[in-house]
Amino acid sequence: xxxxxxxxxxxxxxxxxxxxxxxxxxxxxxxxxxxxxxxxxxxxxxxxxxxxxxxxxxxxxxxxxxxxxxxxxxxxxxxxxxxxxxxxxxxxxxxxxxxxxxxxxxxxxxxxxxxxxxxxxxxxxxxxxxxxxxxxxxx
Amino acid sequence: xxxxxxxxxxxxxxxxxxxxxxxxxxxxxxxxxxxxxxxxxxxxxxxxxxxxxxxxxxxxxxxxxxxxxxxxxxxxxxxxxxxxxxxxxx
Numbered sequence: 606x607x608x609x610x611x612x613x614x615x616x617x618x619x620x621x622x623x624x625x626x627x628x629x630x631x632x633x634x635x636x637x638x639x640x641x642x643x644x645x646x647x648x649x650x651x652x653x654x655x656x657x658x659x660x661x662x663x664x665x666x667x668x669x670x671x672x673x674x675x676x677x678x679x680x681x682x683x684x685x686x687x688x689x690x691x692x693x694x695x696x697x698x699x700x701x702x703x704x705x706x707x708x709x710x711x712x713x714x715x716x717x718x719x720x721x722x723x724x725x726x727x728x729x730x731x732x733x734x735x736x737x738x739x740x741x742x743x744x
Numbered sequence: 745x746x747x748x749x750x751x752x753x754x755x756x757x758x759x760x761x762x763x764x765x766x767x768x769x770x771x772x773x774x775x776x777x778x779x780x781x782x783x784x785x786x787x788x789x790x791x792x793x794x795x796x797x798x799x800x801x802x803x804x805x806x807x808x809x810x811x812x813x814x815x816x817x818x819x820x821x822x823x824x825x826x827x828x829x830x831x832x833x834x
Contacts, residue, residue: 613820614820614824614828617820617825617828618828618829618832621825621829622829622832624834625829625832625833625834626832626833626834627832629834642808642810642813643813643816643817645808646808646809646810646813646814646816646817647816647817647818648808649807649808649809650809650814650817650819651819651820654819655820655822655825665806668808677813678813678816693818696816696817712827712828712831712832713824713828714831733831734832735831735834738834
């Protein structure tokens with residue numbers, strides 16, 4: 606079973622829209638969805654600030670479907686991540702690397718789907734929800 | 745709850761004097777209406793009910809927000825949220 610690290614953009618978008626690819630990955634079978642405490646805190650903060658009360662309920666429903674890693678941010682890894690990605694995304698990238706998941710799923714193609722990030726994460730692969738759905742459904 | 749003053753009245757008797765009963769309801773003083781001898785509904789001061797609901801919400805409030813982790817989080821811009829929405833369309 607493949608393990609997928611869910612980043613904040615995907616969790617937030619799954620909360621925001623029940624019909625997008627981000628929501629769909631929560632329905633896929635034979636994958637293990639994991640995330641970090643930072644992703645949950647960041648997503649909840651933005652759901653509370655940007656969306657409606659009913660979105661917060663959906664956030665907690667989706668969060669229940671995720672396995673929450675006990676890891677805390679590793680400052681050394683964050684510094685290493687900063688060398689291959691913009692500072693704002695370094696915490697998430699470091700967290701995903703630390704998780705040793707098979708995939709990192711993100712909607713931020715511009716910053717995460719680059720050669721330098723691919724080298725950093727190897728053998729883990731960064732992809733979008735659409736790419737993940739294609740891989741899982743065509744396995 | 746039973747320590748507060750309240751009345752128990754059959755629904756059949758309450759029907760004709762609902763306006764008066766509503767006037768008697770205030771804060772913790774509510775009226776229980778029975779059907780076939782069993783409590784069925786209650787007339788409750790709406791402000792009191794809203795307050796109770798809020799207290800329950802607070803008591804069960806869940807959160808993953810940890811003040812120690814907040815420094816590692818950021819606020820999303822409207823622009824990136826829009827980009828994610830477009831990228832997320834199947």
